[in-house]
Amino acid sequence: MSRDKTDNQSLSQRLHAVIPGGAHTYSRGDDQFPSNAPALLERGEGAYVWDVDGNRYLDYGMALRSVTLGYAHPKVNAAAIAEIGKGVGLTRASMTELRAAERLSQLIPAAEMVKFAKNGSNVTTAAVKIARAYTRRKYVCVPRQHPFFSFDDWFIGSTAIKRGVLSEHASTTLLFDYNDINSLAAHFAAYPDQIAAVMLEPATHITPCSSTCSARWPQIPCAECPENSTNFLHQVRNLAHANGALFILDEMITGFRWHLKGAQHFFGVEPDLVTFGKAMANGFALAAVAGKAEYMEVGAINKPGMERTFLLSSTHGGEMPALGAFLAAVDICEQEDVPAHLWSYGARLREGLQALAAERGLADHFLLEGPAVALNYVTRDATGQASPVMRTIFAQEMLRNRVMIPWISISLAHGPTELDQTLLAASKALDVYAAALNGNPADFLEGEPVKPVFRPTN
Known part of the structure; x- marks a missing residue:
């Protein structure tokens, strides 16, 4: 049975009546x-989700990119249920906590020490605090092209949303342009000996490699490319270290996708420090900040006489499930080589x-950009401009055909x-897309077009 629009609106109204924003993430x-x-x-x-009326959708949202194995994976669920039987969270650190920290440390060379938390915002803020x-x-540099690092003031204040943010916190964040090392160098020149760290995602649909990069995954990873030492990540790391700043990679999305050991x-x-989350536990609430012991030990309590840093302290950070x-x-992920499947x-x-x-003459109006593991679809109007209206029409028509594709996130399922x-x-969706492109797109759109999260007004 399909739910009609009125029912959908009623459910939305109930959500907004009790949850600001209608959901717990924007x-x-x-x-x-x-x-x-x-x-x-x-x-x-x-790879599927069901609505309250039993309608099934093939899903490419995959819980905001946090599910890489598929929803309700039986082995993951069984492991979590076994930990529930142990008591969920105990009065002191658990053996599960130790095993998980050691596993991540053994897997990721840069992760000599680990602190777990429940969301990405907490661990990226912790990484900034460590630095x-x-x-x-005082200062931290992040690329303006990377949409989200934290809900804390140091980052949100650098976006278009300013309400409720302490400007003095936001002023400590300096924006530069990804793949433009000169824009970052300008900050080091303007703030000598004042920048604590540079934080960035290793890649999105935009990669740090030059246009002549010979990397072809899985046959030739970027690390084996002759030009690897000159890619943007190496440039950033070298510049940061030359100026006494730490190099932080946010692998919230790339971790356990690009490679089992991360995009790094x-x-x-x-990196000196690295953050993980989302896919690391196939949708379970878990995030981590990890890094070289030299830096992570600022949060230690077993160094007599050392000045204390109150790092992450979370009741549920060590939650065993x-x-x-x-x-x-x-x-x-290791046994089934999940990253190879995602690329393929x-x-x-x-x-x-x-x-x-x-086939529909839309090659210049509906495009796929980025490497195969991080695809992004781009929608352009008749003038060639990026169009949220056309993007909404495509997503709308895919939903009509029971495919939910707000973005492209692939899983093993x-x-x-x-x-x-x-x-x-x-x-079928592109047939409608072509008709809308050749006519008045507004005539093909139901409701409002999608909007950017980071906008100053509703």
Whole structure:
């Protein structure tokens, strides 16, 4: 049974009546989806989600990119349930906590020490605190092209949303441009001996490699490219270290996707500090800040006489079900070479979508950008400008054909059947897209177009 629009609006109203924003992260908000998207989902399994009326959707949102193995993976669930039986969280550190920290440390060379938390914002803020405590400096640099690092004032104040933010905290964050080393160098020149760290994602759909990079995953990772030492990440690391600042990689999205050992391994660069979350526990609430012991030990209590740094202190940071889920998820990721599957499926998806767009004369108006593991679809209007209206029309029509694709996040559960279903839905969606492009797009749009999260007014 399909739910009609009135019911959808009623559910949305109930959500907004009791939850500011209608969800517990703005990326799940109504303004991020077409009006025909289900207001509520009931459950997920594999690559699919179901709404409250039992309608099934093939999902490419994958819980905001936090699920890489598929929803409700039985081995991950079993590991979490086993930890629930041990008591969930104990009065002192648990054996599960130790095993999880040692597993991450053994897997990631840069992760000599680890602190766990429940969300990415806490660990990125912790990384900034570590850098400030170690260097005793004030400023942190982040790329303006990377959309989100933390809900804390030091970062949110650098976006278009200023209300409720302490400007003196936001003023300590300096923005530079990804792949423009001169824009970062200008900050070091303007703030000599005052910058504690540079934090950035290793890559998004934009990579740090030059246009002549010969990397071809999985055959030739970037680390084996002759030009690897000159890519942007190496430039940033060298510049930061030359100026006494720490080099921090935020692997919230890239971790356990680009490579089992993270995008840092793929690109052949080692950070001083690194943050993980999302996919590390296949959707369970877990995040981590890790790094070289020299820096992480600012939060230690076993160094007599050392000045204390109050780092992360979280009742639920050592919650055993999430840590058990992590241990199971990383084993599966290793045993089944999940990153290789994500790259392979992404390549086939890109090829299929590009072919469908070309068949309809849309090659310049519906594009796939980025490497296969981090695809982004770009929608352009008749003038060639990026268009949220056209993006909404495409997502709207995919939903009409039971595919939810607000962005592209692939999991191990996406296989040949899901690829065929996606391309069949896309063939129908792009027919409508072409008609809208040749006519008045507003005539094809139901409701409002999607909006950016970071905007000053609703």
